[in-house]
Structure formats: structure tokens, C-alpha cells
Amino acid sequence: MSSTYVHYSTPSSLPSDYAVLSRYAAARGISPDQPEGGPTSNDTFSDTAEDANDMPSSEEAPLVTNKRARRSSFPTAYVTPFNPTSMGPLPDKTGHRSGPAAPALSENTPLLAPLVPRILEEVDGEDLNPESGARPNVVWEEIRILTKYALPVCGTHLLEYSLVVASVISIGHLSTTALAASTLGSMTASVSGYSIMQGFASALDTMLPSAWTSTQPQLVGLWSQRMAVVSAACLFPILLIWFNSESILLGLKQEPEVASLAATYLKWASLGLPAYAFNGISRRYFQSQGLFAVPTRIIMCIAPVNALLNWILVWGPEPVRLGFIGAPIATAISFNLISLCSVIYGVWFIPHTAWHPICRRSFTSLGVLVQLGLAGVGQTASEWWSWELVGLAASMLGPIQLATQSVLLVSASTTFQAPFALGVATSVRIGNLLGEENALRTGYVVKAAMLMALAVGCIWSTMFMIFRHSWAHLFNDDSSVVSMVAFILPIVALFQVFDGLGAVTAGILRAEGKQFTGALLNLSAYYVIGIPFGLWLAFSKNADLMGLWVGLTVALVYESLVSSWICLRTDWTYEVEKVRRRLAAEQKAGAREDAEAAARHAR
Incomplete structure (x- = not known):
């Protein structure tokens, strides 16, 4: 998978989240x-x-x-x-x-x-009197709850990272051309496919948690079915791109051999795309109910199977060895196994309280999800694509800078999993409280989550500063790479604080249904401010790779501070009212359908 996919993704293949x-x-x-x-x-x-x-x-x-x-x-x-x-x-x-x-x-x-x-x-039944002023004990209560939610999510994403590592290692030892083709193929998959599916699925972060704690918990299943319909429609243009990718890549001046292998990679990876889309829905279906441990268990079972499949299909005995195509096939099989495990768990091991029978309503109100989903694509894909652009710019600076970029990005990707998990936990917690119409406590959740994000960012920053002269040895022993990593790590350390805060505020915005606001922030932060500034520093001011990371940091400072201001000024009573109106509309639609069904039965 591409570096971007590692850093800014919430692969539905590895659900993230749960406790019943x-x-x-x-x-x-x-x-x-x-x-x-x-x-x-x-x-x-x-x-x-x-x-x-x-x-x-x-x-x-x-x-x-x-x-x-x-x-x-x-x-x-x-x-x-x-x-x-x-x-x-x-x-x-x-x-x-x-x-x-x-x-x-x-x-x-x-x-x-x-x-x-x-x-x-x-603590949810506690009487919160707004006239009593600050309630630090409430903030601590929410910190404990968010920690409980976030830990299994973080474990899930770290285990998911092993799927990426297994694929890269298995292909990386075939040849340099094979590694380049798999990188190009996975980057294309991330930009044109995975980021799109994740963006659309983010609409469920708004709909499901509040539905679960409302008087109509079966809406969790109904909205999940509707998103499955939307996702199925999105698969067709994505698959069209993937199956015609060779001509597209040749048009982008890629080497013919690499473009041909990358296109082959995408064709076999397409076997897992429907499962990937389904996993994005099932993960949110579970997490909205508080089942944060389920995907961790699933990925703990699938990760070793994925590693074994990569070895067998790429390097195994002659009768089953497939070589280059073995890696995307192994990944596709793993995605489908995760889907199968999710279905089995949902059908046989948890109550069906959230489920809604498949009916005509499953194909209605799709416009709401499309609108939120398109905004979610802007919020999610804009980050993924920006990191691909930065990686492309780093490759133009030379092999030492590209190797350094790989070390820095893998490091930042790994540390990002903690605040990203916290953002997922915060989104679920806020959504549940909105469904309960508990506006007062929701405000405390926002403050607790931001404090936790800052604390986690400071921990990672301290770690990078302490070990900055030896950090690169974990990945590469080239003296030029080691010295350049040590030179850039201080700005990466600062980057951690705002990267974590941005991950949490993005989760808050998703819980509110403000994906469009998040998309505008990301687009302006990366494409108007950060990337142009970084490219100017790197190429016009000869700041090289340091200039690119300064630009990214400036973008994140802007995005995290503005989004934090928006989140802190949110009127949560109004957000509760929005949820009430949405649920009331669904209740009336359900009543109409029941009346029509009764009339048909009477006839």
C-alpha cells in the first residue's frame, strides 16, 4: 500500500472499535x-x-x-x-x-x-448544573471513557498496518521493478478507490451513533443498508478506472513495464474492493453500538493468515506460487475474510437490536448520504492526495531525500494511529450523547478529547526529540539518511501536536455532520496554504525536504486551530435538535410504510 494509505486511512477492511x-x-x-x-x-x-x-x-x-x-x-x-x-x-x-x-x-x-x-x-445520569462553572471531574470522567473506547481502536489500526507491511515485504524481495509497480498500483488504488470509499462511509459517523441511542435503534441497520446501496453504485466507476489503468498510467508518462505491472496489480486487487467497501460500513455498524473490541479480535485472526497467504502465494511451493500477483490476491482474500467474519459476528454473536429488515426504505433517502459522502470524500481524500503529492515532490529531490521521506512518513504514520483512534472514539461518544439528547455532557467530551490529543502529541514529540539522532537507524543505516532524519525530526515533532489535534477535531466534525466544513478546511489548508508554501521553500528557497515538511506543518497548524475553534463554539443544543428532527422524519416514513403494508395486506 502507499504511504498515504498508511497514514490517513481508516481501512474498513479492519473494522475499528467495539464493546457490548x-x-x-x-x-x-x-x-x-x-x-x-x-x-x-x-x-x-x-x-x-x-x-x-x-x-x-x-x-x-x-x-x-x-x-x-x-x-x-x-x-x-x-x-x-x-x-x-x-x-x-x-x-x-x-x-x-x-x-x-x-x-x-x-x-x-x-x-x-x-x-x-x-x-x-x-456517569451519563449525573446531574450537570451549568451554573456550577467548570467541572474538572466531568472532564476526567470523559477522559477515562474515551481511553476505554480508543485503546482497542488503536490496536486494530496497528494490526492493520501489518497487512501493509506483509504485502510490501513479500513483493519488495522480488525485484526493484516489482516494488515500484506495487507502490504505483497501491498509490493509484488509494487515490482513486480506497479514499473514495472511506469518504462516503464517513457519512455513517454522523448517522449511526445518534440513531443507536435514540428511540429508533433499528435505524442503525437501515442507514447501513442505504450506504451499501450508495457504495455499490460507487464501485462501477472505480473499477472502470482500475481496469483501464495501464493506458492512464502511460498517459502520465510512467515507464511501460512498471505501468503494465501496476495495472495487473490493480486488476487483482479489485477482487477485494467490494469487501473493502462493505467493511467500511460494518465497522461503523459495530462501533456505533460500542463494540470496539470486535474488529481487534477479527484482525488478530486475519493478520497472521494474511502473512501466510503472502508467503505462500508469492514465495511458496511451485504448485501454488503466483509471484507478483500473489500479493494483491492475498490482500483481496484478507479483505473478504474480514467481511465474512464481520457478517458471522453480526448475525450470531451480538443482539439484532440495531438491525432493520431489508425493504423499500433501504433504497430511499440516499441523497442525504450522497451529500454527506461527497463532503466526506473532500475531507478524507484531500489529505490522502496531499501526501501523495508530497511523496512525488520528495522523489524529485533525489534518492537520499526520498529515503528520508519514507522514514519520516512511516514514523508519523505509526504515531498517528493513537490520535486517529481517539478521533474515532470521540465521534462515537458524541454521536451517542446526541442520540441521548445529552447536550451538556457532549461539550465536556469535546474538551476532554482535545486535551487528550494535545497530551498524546506532546508524548510523541518528546520521543522524537530524545531519539532524533538515532531514530533513523531503525530503518536505514546510511549516514546521509540518518543525519537528514535527525535534522528534520524537530519539525516532525512539532507536527505531531497539530496532527493529533486535527485528527480529533475531524472526528468531532463528522459526528456533527459537518464533513463539508472539514473538506473546506483540508482543501484550503493543504492546497492553498501548505503544499504551495512547502514547494516554494523546497524548490525556490532550496530548503529541500525540510521545506516540504514545514509546509505540511503550517497546513496542519491552520487546519487544527480553525477546526478547534469551530468545535469549541458549537451549539450542542442545536445539534441535538438536528438529530431529533432527523429521527422524527424517519419515524414518520416508517409509519407511512407500515400503513401502506397494512393496506396491501388488507386488500
């Missing part, structure tokens, strides 16, 4: 038959319409019963009732909602509402 209510129950040693003061399955709660303007007519508001069968796999002690009547500007003793006050009850209000499954954190 049932495991939470087991960890606390509480029997499902002995509720911990929670409501029993026979309790009922009143509910209101999501918005006074969206209230159904009296004909559309029949009495409904608690749909216990759909959530029967959850112990009642870990199912918290959704009680909008307790929601107001300030939470009370019976609830912790902090969104706008709900409308008054009327004759149109359904009498009974279903129980709500959720990611249960003990």
Missing part, C-alpha cells in the same frame, strides 16, 4: 435477572412527538406496545428508558437530557414507547 452491553453486564458481575435498579421489561414510559410540527394526526397515533421482542436479547438492567418528558434546559433526578424542552403531551401522544438500548456509562 452484555459484556458490560458480565464485567460488573450483575445477573440479567436481577436488575440494578433499572426498569423491568414490563415498565412503560410516556413519549412525545419529536417536534410539535411533526406530530401525527389522531388517526396516525394508535396505541403501541413495548416492542420487547426486538430487544429481548438485552438484559433489562442495561436498557435505559427514553423519557423525553424529563428533558429540559436542565436535567432532573429522573433523567439527564439537556436538549430543548419537549412539547406538552396531547391526545396525539403515543402512550407507550419502546425501551432504548444504549452504551451504558455510569
Whole structure:
């Protein structure tokens, strides 16, 4: 895979994230038959319409019963009732909602509402009084929660890195031409395929976590199905590019032999592209429910299989040895195995509370996902593509600079996994709180996540500064490379602080549905400020590779500071209201479909 794919990717092939209510129950040693003061399955709660303007007519508001069968796999002690009547500007003793006050009850209000499954954190029911001023204990509570969420995510991404390493090592020992072709092929795959699929899948970061903790957790499955439809449509133009890549690469003045091998690489890698797209959806399907450990377990099983497949298919016995094409085939098989494991886990090992039956609604409201997805492509792909441009510029400076760039980028890619995992955890936590309509605590989550990002960045910066004169020896013993790495590492150390902060704020923006804002920030940061400035320093001012990294650092300083300002000024009460309106619209659409189905059945 290309360096860019390593640094700025969230490969769905290796889901990232998870921990269930049932495991939470087991960890606390509480029997499902002995509720911990929670409501029993026979309790009922009143509910209101999501918005006074969206209230159904009296004909559309029949009495409904608690749909216990759909959530029967959850112990009642870990199912918290959704009680909008307790929601107001300030939470009370019976609830912790902090969104706008709900409308008054009327004759149109359904009498009974279903129980709500959720990611249960003990602190969520705490009474947060905004008049009490700063609450450092709340920030520490959120730091502990985010750490718990982020650790398995980080483990997943580090294990995922092993898939990249296995492919590079297996091909790298064939020949220099083979290594160049695999690099070109994987770079093309990242730019034209993987980054696009990841960008579209990022729309689910907005939709799924808030749906899971709402009164309609089955919307998690519905939105996942809709994204599968959108992703399937995106596959066709991507595959068209991949299967015609040789002529495209020749048009870009690549060497004929390298272009031919790269095109072959892409054709075989296409076998794993549908699975890659599916994994991006399944990963978010799991993580929205708090199942952060699931992908870690899956990748722990698949990573050694991938390494074995690379050895067998590239270097194995004659009957099964395929040589160059063995590496992309091994990667494709690994992606498909991860998809298969995800399906098995989702069908047989977790409750189906989040699932929605496949129906006509699975093909509706696709425009919302396309709009968010296109903005997500701008947010995600702009970073991936910028690193490819920097790598191309480094190759023009000479072999020593290119080798140094490889060392620096692999180093930054590895350290980036921690703040990126924190960004994923923050996105899930904020989405869940928005679904619970807990606006007050969401503000504390933002502050806690930013503090953690700064702390992690400072740790990595300190490490680079302490070992900067010996760091390059981990990768290369060439004295010129070692000295150049030591010369540039201080700016890379500064880079860590803002890179981590940017990763976390990007997760916050995704949780809010502000992918378009993130895309504008990235595009302006990299293509208007950072890269032009870096190229000017590198080639006009003879700053060489140092100039490129100064430009990248300037871009990240701008992007992280502006995005932090946006996140800190967010009106979370308004964000809660946005979620309420979205859920109300889905509820009305579901009611219409049920009525139509009942009418068809009656006829």
C-alpha cells in the first residue's frame, strides 16, 4: 500500500472499535435477572412527538406496545428508558437530557414507547448544573471513557498496518521493478478507490451513533443498508478506472513495464474492493453500538493468515506460487475474510437490536448520504492526495531525500494511529450523547478529547526529540539518511501536536455532520496554504525536504486551530435538535410504510 494509505486511512477492511452491553453486564458481575435498579421489561414510559410540527394526526397515533421482542436479547438492567418528558434546559433526578424542552403531551401522544438500548456509562445520569462553572471531574470522567473506547481502536489500526507491511515485504524481495509497480498500483488504488470509499462511509459517523441511542435503534441497520446501496453504485466507476489503468498510467508518462505491472496489480486487487467497501460500513455498524473490541479480535485472526497467504502465494511451493500477483490476491482474500467474519459476528454473536429488515426504505433517502459522502470524500481524500503529492515532490529531490521521506512518513504514520483512534472514539461518544439528547455532557467530551490529543502529541514529540539522532537507524543505516532524519525530526515533532489535534477535531466534525466544513478546511489548508508554501521553500528557497515538511506543518497548524475553534463554539443544543428532527422524519416514513403494508395486506 502507499504511504498515504498508511497514514490517513481508516481501512474498513479492519473494522475499528467495539464493546457490548452484555459484556458490560458480565464485567460488573450483575445477573440479567436481577436488575440494578433499572426498569423491568414490563415498565412503560410516556413519549412525545419529536417536534410539535411533526406530530401525527389522531388517526396516525394508535396505541403501541413495548416492542420487547426486538430487544429481548438485552438484559433489562442495561436498557435505559427514553423519557423525553424529563428533558429540559436542565436535567432532573429522573433523567439527564439537556436538549430543548419537549412539547406538552396531547391526545396525539403515543402512550407507550419502546425501551432504548444504549452504551451504558455510569456517569451519563449525573446531574450537570451549568451554573456550577467548570467541572474538572466531568472532564476526567470523559477522559477515562474515551481511553476505554480508543485503546482497542488503536490496536486494530496497528494490526492493520501489518497487512501493509506483509504485502510490501513479500513483493519488495522480488525485484526493484516489482516494488515500484506495487507502490504505483497501491498509490493509484488509494487515490482513486480506497479514499473514495472511506469518504462516503464517513457519512455513517454522523448517522449511526445518534440513531443507536435514540428511540429508533433499528435505524442503525437501515442507514447501513442505504450506504451499501450508495457504495455499490460507487464501485462501477472505480473499477472502470482500475481496469483501464495501464493506458492512464502511460498517459502520465510512467515507464511501460512498471505501468503494465501496476495495472495487473490493480486488476487483482479489485477482487477485494467490494469487501473493502462493505467493511467500511460494518465497522461503523459495530462501533456505533460500542463494540470496539470486535474488529481487534477479527484482525488478530486475519493478520497472521494474511502473512501466510503472502508467503505462500508469492514465495511458496511451485504448485501454488503466483509471484507478483500473489500479493494483491492475498490482500483481496484478507479483505473478504474480514467481511465474512464481520457478517458471522453480526448475525450470531451480538443482539439484532440495531438491525432493520431489508425493504423499500433501504433504497430511499440516499441523497442525504450522497451529500454527506461527497463532503466526506473532500475531507478524507484531500489529505490522502496531499501526501501523495508530497511523496512525488520528495522523489524529485533525489534518492537520499526520498529515503528520508519514507522514514519520516512511516514514523508519523505509526504515531498517528493513537490520535486517529481517539478521533474515532470521540465521534462515537458524541454521536451517542446526541442520540441521548445529552447536550451538556457532549461539550465536556469535546474538551476532554482535545486535551487528550494535545497530551498524546506532546508524548510523541518528546520521543522524537530524545531519539532524533538515532531514530533513523531503525530503518536505514546510511549516514546521509540518518543525519537528514535527525535534522528534520524537530519539525516532525512539532507536527505531531497539530496532527493529533486535527485528527480529533475531524472526528468531532463528522459526528456533527459537518464533513463539508472539514473538506473546506483540508482543501484550503493543504492546497492553498501548505503544499504551495512547502514547494516554494523546497524548490525556490532550496530548503529541500525540510521545506516540504514545514509546509505540511503550517497546513496542519491552520487546519487544527480553525477546526478547534469551530468545535469549541458549537451549539450542542442545536445539534441535538438536528438529530431529533432527523429521527422524527424517519419515524414518520416508517409509519407511512407500515400503513401502506397494512393496506396491501388488507386488500
